[in-house]
Amino acid sequence: MSSEKDDDISNDSDVIVNGSDSNSDNFKESKITPWEVQGEINYDKLIETFGTKPITSDILQKVQKLAGDVHPLLKLNYFFSHRDFDWILNKYERNENFYLYTGRGPSGMVHMGHLLPWLFTKYLQDKFNSKLLFQLTDDEKFLYNQDRTFQEIKSFTYENILDIIAIGFDANRTKIIVDTKHIQYLYPLANEIAKRITFSTSKSVFGFTHSTNIGMIGFPPIQSAPCFLPSLIEGKPTPVLIPAAIDQDPYWRMTRDVADRMGYYKPAQIHSKFLPALDTSGKMSSSKPQNAIFTTDDPETIDRKVSAAFTGGQPTVALQRELGGNALECPVYWYLRYFFDSEVQSEERLIKCEGGNLLCGECKSDLATESKSFMIKFKQRREKAKDMIQEFMYDGKPL
Amino acid sequence: MSSEKDDDISNDSDVIVNGSDSNSDNFKESKITPWEVQGEINYDKLIETFGTKPITSDILQKVQKLAGDVHPLLKLNYFFSHRDFDWILNKYERNENFYLYTGRGPSGMVHMGHLLPWLFTKYLQDKFNSKLLFQLTDDEKFLYNQDRTFQEIKSFTYENILDIIAIGFDANRTKIIVDTKHIQYLYPLANEIAKRITFSTSKSVFGFTHSTNIGMIGFPPIQSAPCFLPSLIEGKPTPVLIPAAIDQDPYWRMTRDVADRMGYYKPAQIHSKFLPALDTSGKMSSSKPQNAIFTTDDPETIDRKVSAAFTGGQPTVALQRELGGNALECPVYWYLRYFFDSEVQSEERLIKCEGGNLLCGECKSDLATESKSFMIKFKQRREKAKDMIQEFMYDGKPL
Numbered sequence: 035m036s037s038e039k040d041d042d043i044s045n046d047s048d049v050i051v052n053g054s055d056s057n058s059d060n061f062k063e064s065k066i067t068p069w070e071v072q073g074e075i076n077y078d079k080l081i082e083t084f085g086t087k088p089i090t091s092d093i094l095q096k097v098q099k100l101a102g103d104v105h106p107l108l109k110l111n112y113f114f115s116h117r118d119f120d121w122i123l124n125k126y127e128r129n130e131n132f133y134l135y136t137g138r139g140p141s142g143m144v145h146m147g148h149l150l151p152w153l154f155t156k157y158l159q160d161k162f163n164s165k166l167l168f169q170l171t172d173d174e175k176f177l178y179n180q181d182r183t184f185q186e187i188k189s190f191t192y193e194n195i196l197d198i199i200a201i202g203f204d205a206n207r208t209k210i211i212v213d214t215k216h217i218q219y220l221y222p223l224a225n226e227i228a229k230r231i232t233f234s235t236s237k238s239v240f241g242f243t244h245s246t247n248i249g250m251i252g253f254p255p256i257q258s259a260p261c262f263l264p265s266l267i268e269g270k271p272t273p274v275l276i277p278a279a280i281d282q283d284p285y286w287r288m289t290r291d292v293a294d295r296m297g298y299y300k301p302a303q304i305h306s307k308f309l310p311a312l313d314t315s316g317k318m319s320s321s322k323p324q325n326a327i328f329t330t331d332d333p334e335t336i337d338r339k340v341s342a343a344f345t346g347g348q349p350t351v352a353l354q355r356e357l358g359g360n361a362l363e364c365p366v367y368w369y370l371r372y373f374f375d376s377e378v379q380s381e382e383r384l385i386k387c388e389g390g391n392l393l394c395g396e397c398k399s400d401l402a403t404e405s406k407s408f409m410i411k412f413k414q415r416r417e418k419a420k421d422m423i424q425e426f427m428y429d430g431k432p433l
Numbered sequence: 434m435s436s437e438k439d440d441d442i443s444n445d446s447d448v449i450v451n452g453s454d455s456n457s458d459n460f461k462e463s464k465i466t467p468w469e470v471q472g473e474i475n476y477d478k479l480i481e482t483f484g485t486k487p488i489t490s491d492i493l494q495k496v497q498k499l500a501g502d503v504h505p506l507l508k509l510n511y512f513f514s515h516r517d518f519d520w521i522l523n524k525y526e527r528n529e530n531f532y533l534y535t536g537r538g539p540s541g542m543v544h545m546g547h548l549l550p551w552l553f554t555k556y557l558q559d560k561f562n563s564k565l566l567f568q569l570t571d572d573e574k575f576l577y578n579q580d581r582t583f584q585e586i587k588s589f590t591y592e593n594i595l596d597i598i599a600i601g602f603d604a605n606r607t608k609i610i611v612d613t614k615h616i617q618y619l620y621p622l623a624n625e626i627a628k629r630i631t632f633s634t635s636k637s638v639f640g641f642t643h644s645t646n647i648g649m650i651g652f653p654p655i656q657s658a659p660c661f662l663p664s665l666i667e668g669k670p671t672p673v674l675i676p677a678a679i680d681q682d683p684y685w686r687m688t689r690d691v692a693d694r695m696g697y698y699k700p701a702q703i704h705s706k707f708l709p710a711l712d713t714s715g716k717m718s719s720s721k722p723q724n725a726i727f728t729t730d731d732p733e734t735i736d737r738k739v740s741a742a743f744t745g746g747q748p749t750v751a752l753q754r755e756l757g758g759n760a761l762e763c764p765v766y767w768y769l770r771y772f773f774d775s776e777v778q779s780e781e782r783l784i785k786c787e788g789g790n791l792l793c794g795e796c797k798s799d800l801a802t803e804s805k806s807f808m809i810k811f812k813q814r815r816e817k818a819k820d821m822i823q824e825f826m827y828d829g830k831p832l
Contacts, residue, residue: 173624176624176628177624177627177628180628184621184624184625214617214620214621214624215617217616217617217620218613218616218617221572221613221616222583222613224648225576225583225613225648226583228576228647228648228649228651229575229576229646231646231647231648232643232644232645232646233642233643233644233645233646233647233650234643234644236647237643244632244633244636245631245632245633246632247628247629247630248627248630248631248632248635248650248651248653248654249623249624249627249628249630249654250627251632251647251650251651252627252647252648252650252651252652253651254647
């Protein structure tokens with residue numbers, strides 16, 4: 035069992051993060067909760083504020099040794115932070131398997147920003163031979179959005195399930211939990227968790243107020259429950275690793291705080307950054323559809339969105355040739371790097387761009403071509419997924 | 434649909450009831466929540482504070498007309514208050530059937546105080562040919578009692594189910610809902626309800642504080658959900674009448690407040706008083722086992738408890754013969770009246786006691802004899818109930 039003391043939730047008095055760095059007087063405040071990500075995010079600062087740990091070269095070496103290779107998203111520090119990931123790797127090294135658990139709040143269609151952690155989760159499943167629980171918090175999304183009907187959420191849930199299956203998770207070792215569909219499996223555990231958390235604590239962890247509806251206040255234990263479900267399924271304390279974006283961390287802080295008292299391992303996490311929107315206006319988000327590429331976008335839409343994307347390029351071709359582009363602040367560059375370019379290709383692209391030997395149009399053309407090609411295949415898998423839903427649904431039986 | 438405006442929950446700022454009457458300066462405060470009943474209760478004052486209505490002679494006449502007779506607990510004003518019971522009767526008169534819904538929090542064994550509302554509910558079912566949902570809030574009782582394990586609550590749930598079935602409800606028209614067992618049927622409705630209730634509201638209705646656990650805060654919609662389940666089962670708005678003790682009223686106030694907005698009828702209620710403890714120290718309660726007669730007590734235990742009961746008698750036989758007893762403040766008298774005496778017998782007992790022609794020992798002997806005889810038969814039905822549990826369990830199908 036983890037002996038880390040770094041996540042005492044009583045210290046997490048606030049989820050507002052001061053995103054400034056020490057060299058500037060211009061403080062820009064960022065806000066990160068499971069329901070809202072605002073402002074410029076300083077990820078190093080987040081590690082400090084949330085009390086997580088950075089991914090170190092020791093960890094990367096351990097992954098290399100155990101998995102045979104290191105996923106680009108780890109190398110690129112897109113997964114940048116963790117709690118007890120080293121503990122999970124040590125367990126695995128001593129032949130103790132771990133479950134993976136991740137999730138999705140079905141409040142809209144799936145875009146590329148969602149796919150990154152899922153692709154990384156598939157890598158972990160493949161390399162570590164892990165069983166995976168994938169939760170869809172349809173209840174949360176219904177409760178959170180005051181004007182959404184449950185029918186709308188249900189329809190997004192169905193569409194999102196197709197995306198999840200299309201990722202290519204192992205059907206024999208993956209089960210999808212839809213909260214309202216599988217609540218009978220979660221509810222007893224959720225009650226055990228809920229009994230141990232006061233309003234006062236959840237107020238400080240999640241920022242709940244007196245005007246929050248009681249469904250939202252009662253919800254967090256439902257998202258915690260799958261952390262302990264593997265122990266029930268396996269009939270023994272079972273380690274769990276959660277790959278997810280950093281905004282979900284408040285749930286795991288709360289969960290870790292009760293784990294000891296319930297006789298379970300604290301769930302380990304590995305936290306990702308957010309994929310920036312195509313216009314760099316923040317994270318890619320379903321609420322800004324023009325700045326996100328969805329798995330259901332047709333080729334023309336992808337062309338249009340990529341064509342309108344911000345870049346790190348200069349205002350004119352002449353200036354670009356003279357000064358070079360700012361690749362490291364260019365969403366097009368990063369999309370290509372995260373999704374499509376090999377390490378070598380990406381390095382070449384960086385050098386050419388910065389040296390003025392690459393125009394933004396060329397990169398956009400590459401991104402549009404790759405994205406369309408990716409989505410054509412993804413959509414085919416998404417179609418096939420329609421016949422595989424039942425196979426993936428959780429049924430309370432061992433995976 | 435009811436047009437009553439008497440239950441705007443925003444007016445229910447507090448559940449503390451001043452139980453004093455106007456002739457006394459000695460105020461005794463009483464507290465009534467679904468989890469705590471303290472102090473002397475002034476039932477007339479409760480009607481005013483909770484904004485309910487008294488049971489009138491018009492209502493009794495309507496019941497006589499529709500049911501063919503008036504149950505003693507109604508005549509005796511043990512069921513003393515209501516919301517929309519008149520509306521339910523009018524609906525019935527116009528050939529619109531209503532569901533009954535009542536419940537039990539399985540935090541201990543069942544005593545005679547629990548049986549009264551259930552016997553009354555059976556009368557309603559028999560007379561009005563009603564379908565009945567009977568909810569066991571095992572989740573609530575687990576969440577409320579910090580030191581109770583779920584195994585303990587589960588064991589009480591099983592025992593309580595035997596008592597409920599032993600009451601003799603119609604197996605074809607009665608379904609028992611155990612929250613943790615049937616949560617999948619309640620959860621979608623509960624989310625619809627929860628979304629419409631803020632912490633602020635539930636704080637004022639239930640007295641929740643910052644140290645209340647989030648399970649308790651999230652729970653009330655689970656108890657509300659069966660109010661609307663009949664409309665889903667029947668596929669049309671369906672009236673529901675809840676016979677229950679007055680302490681449960683906060684749940685129904687909250688439920689009525691959201692009913693309109695959800696397109697359902699407001700649930701109607703008929704409220705009972707509390708059966709006093711044998712030592713008149715408050716309501717009969719599982720937490721004071723010596724002052725309560727349980728359905729599982731053996732004859733010797735019943736003899737012992739009744740023998741130790743307080744009465745309205747004088748300190749000596751001589752004084753009793755001279756001054757007469759105070760029957761109307763005697764728990765033994767009321768137990769006999771509520772459970773065993775006919776109207777005629779009870780009137781005779783009153784006259785004899787007040788006239789000094791009856792000693793407490795005689796009444797205690799009558800109560801012990803009747804209680805033992807009742808419990809012997811009840812226990813036989815309780816034994817038979819063990820084979821009928823499955824038949825009574827809710828299964829999501831029409832009753």
